[in-house]
Amino acid sequence: MIRLDKVTKLYKGGHEALREVSLDINPGEMIFLTGHSGAGKSTILKLLALVERPTRGQLLVDGRNVGRMPAREIPAYRRQVGMVFQDHKLLDDRSAFDNVALPLVIAGLTRREIGKRVHAALDQVGLLAKERHAPHTLSAGEQQRVGIARAVVARPRLLIADEPTGNLDGDLSLEIMQLFRRFNEVGVTMVIATHDLALAGRINGRHVVLGQGEIRSDEAAVAAPGPAPRALGQ
Amino acid sequence: MAALLTRHVQNALAALGQLSRQPVATLLTVGVIAIALALPASLQLLVQGGQRMAGSWADIRDFSVYLKPGTSLGVARDLARTLAEHKGVQETRVIEADAALAEFGRDPAFGDALKALRQNPLPHTLVVRPDPEAAPAELDALKAELGARPEVDLVQLDTQWLARLAAILDVLRRGIWIAAVLLVAAVVFIVGNTIRLDIQNRRQEIEVSKLLGATDAFVRRPFLYIGFWYGALGGALALLLVVAGLLLLRGPLARLLQLYGTDFSGFGVTPGTALAVLGAGLVCGCAGAWLAVGRHLSAIEPRV
Ligand SMILES: Nc1ncnc2c1ncn2[C@@H]1O[C@H](COP(=O)(O)OP(=O)(O)O)[C@@H](O)[C@H]1O
Ligand SMILES: [Mg+2]
Numbered sequence: 001m002i003r004l005d006k007v008t009k010l011y012k013g014g015h016e017a018l019r020e021v022s023l024d025i026n027p028g029e030m031i032f033l034t035g036h037s038g039a040g041k042s043t044i045l046k047l048l049a050l051v052e053r054p055t056r057g058q059l060l061v062d063g064r065n066v067g068r069m070p071a072r073e074i075p076a077y078r079r080q081v082g083m084v085f086q087d088h089k090l091l092d093d094r095s096a097f098d099n100v101a102l103p104l105v106i107a108g109l110t111r112r113e114i115g116k117r118v119h120a121a122l123d124q125v126g127l128l129a130k131e132r133h134a135p136h137t138l139s140a141g142e143q144q145r146v147g148i149a150r151a152v153v154a155r156p157r158l159l160i161a162d163e164p165t166g167n168l169d170g171d172l173s174l175e176i177m178q179l180f181r182r183f184n185e186v187g188v189t190m191v192i193a194t195h196d197l198a199l200a201g202r203i204n205g206r207h208v209v210l211g212q213g214e215i216r217s218d219e220a221a222v223a224a225p226g227p228a229p230r231a232l233g234q
Numbered sequence: 235m236a237a238l239l240t241r242h243v244q245n246a247l248a249a250l251g252q253l254s255r256q257p258v259a260t261l262l263t264v265g266v267i268a269i270a271l272a273l274p275a276s277l278q279l280l281v282q283g284g285q286r287m288a289g290s291w292a293d294i295r296d297f298s299v300y301l302k303p304g305t306s307l308g309v310a311r312d313l314a315r316t317l318a319e320h321k322g323v324q325e326t327r328v329i330e331a332d333a334a335l336a337e338f339g340r341d342p343a344f345g346d347a348l349k350a351l352r353q354n355p356l357p358h359t360l361v362v363r364p365d366p367e368a369a370p371a372e373l374d375a376l377k378a379e380l381g382a383r384p385e386v387d388l389v390q391l392d393t394q395w396l397a398r399l400a401a402i403l404d405v406l407r408r409g410i411w412i413a414a415v416l417l418v419a420a421v422v423f424i425v426g427n428t429i430r431l432d433i434q435n436r437r438q439e440i441e442v443s444k445l446l447g448a449t450d451a452f453v454r455r456p457f458l459y460i461g462f463w464y465g466a467l468g469g470a471l472a473l474l475l476v477v478a479g480l481l482l483l484r485g486p487l488a489r490l491l492q493l494y495g496t497d498f499s500g501f502g503v504t505p506g507t508a509l510a511v512l513g514a515g516l517v518c519g520c521a522g523a524w525l526a527v528g529r530h531l532s533a534i535e536p537r538v
Contacts, residue, residue: 075444075447075449075452078447081447085538091439093439102442102443103447106443106446106447106448108237108241110237150446162538
């Protein structure tokens with residue numbers, strides 16, 4: 001579905017964040033991008049969201065090199081990608097409902113359809129009862145769940161999450177990861193970047209380890225509660 | 235098509251809703267726009283009033299054409315008829331020498347002196363009224379032409395004060411145009427600046443929307459509608475200010491016009507003026523929004 005083919009990313013100033021990274025993302029996969037801070041995890045996600053463009057190499061989606069996609073086509077592309085952020089990026093001047101509804105409003109759905117889908121998404125993250133709440137009145141875990149509902153509500157082909165548990169403590173983090181797992185089980189392809197190796201190790205999925213802008217290892221992990229995967233051991 | 239229309243209506247209402255959530259700020263902006271639009275409109279009305287008064291002095295523009303002594307009444311009447319057909323002339327009238335003398339005779343200062351005369355010294359006189367639209371230069375040309383006629387002795391018209399009045403009105407009219415252009419530009423800048431601040435305040439919303447796949451058109455639309463409403467409300471309030479001002483002036487203005495032998499009929503805010511004020515408001519509002527959006531919105535790209 002998505003292929004990074006020898007992708008190199010140089011940021012302005014010449015810093016090489018990715019060096020000839022090749023990665024295949026297959027439909028229905030759940031990929032954990034791990035690695036030390038500065039390894040290039042966020043850069044890969046930014047490329048997938050077309051917030052950044054590859055300096056060299058190709059980013060192929062369904063065989064098309066979207067790395068060179070004209071700017072006016074980017075909005076339609078992004079509507080097929082759900083995004084979850086560490087700081088969740090919810091808008092504080094509107095309710096949880098309205099936050100989750102935003103992708104559907106952008107997509108131009110009818111009010112009826114929006115209502116149905118938003119309620120379904122909020123129900124899936126267990127926050128139906130709090131649809132009228134403003135984000136700042138919710139707990140950190142609840143805020144992130146609203147963020148996840150917003151990311152899945154438009155039924156994207158791909159969901160990307162950058163340090164989605166970065167602001168949460170242990171139990172809440174696990175809860176969020178299990179929530180992702182459930183969405184993945186119903187078919188959403190996912191790429192989740194996290195530096196929390198222990199947490200990633202507890203969830204079954206494909207674990208891709210980055211270091212210094214290169215892929216260090218790329219293998220499927222064994223489902224928890226089995227032993228931690230070798231690649232994540234150190 | 236219907237869906238698109240529905241969405242535009244929703245956008246327009248949402249923008250109105252957003253403005254109503256900050257009533258003080260909105261009222262201030264709308265008020266400034268209204269004053270800027272009401273100024274040229276009311277100056278225009280004042281000049282219109284001035285022109286009306288100037289119009290009521292039309293008889294002062296009449297030429298007195300003194301015919302050569304000895305010209306017969308028949309010739310005078312023929313000449314009056316001929317001139318009445320002349321281009322640039324509205325009407326003519328003959329004042330017979332005897333009638334003029336009788337008029338003088340009623341004045342005690344001349345009465346006795348005239349009785350001493352054996353013969354009427356006055357010539358027949360024509361009063362020539364030029365077209366009310368005639369410009370001072372045209373009046374001068376007409377005067378020269380009348381003076382060149384063999385039967386005519388002397389043509390009298392003090393055009394100088396008329397030229398002055400026309401010049402003053404011209405200056406005023408042009409001044410109003412300049413003021414209008416400047417104030418309209420000011421309105422565009424006011425709306426543009428207000429929307430620039432609005433864009434800054436909603437930066438996060440814009441970034442998030444772009445991340446979620448919003449097109450530029452989608453992001454732009456609320457701001458354009460806000461500009462539209464500023465313009466529409468500003469124009470409407472401007473009209474209200476002009477009408478209110480006119481109502482306050484109505485009493486004294488009516489007396490003034492009456493003194494100059496004219497009245498209110500046809501004077502005031504015509505549908506044309508009203509449309510111009512509302513239209514100017516709308517155009518300025520939309521233009522200001524368009525400029526701000528074009529300059530400041532494209533600069534916002536989402537960062538993750
Ligand atoms: N916008 C940027 N401009 C310049 N350098 C950047 C930018 N974003 C990231 N980098 C650099 O690229 C490298 C990889 O960053 P990132 O992908 O954010 O790593 P990670 O998410 O794994 O911590 C880091 O060295 C970082 O400093
Ligand atoms: Mg990162």
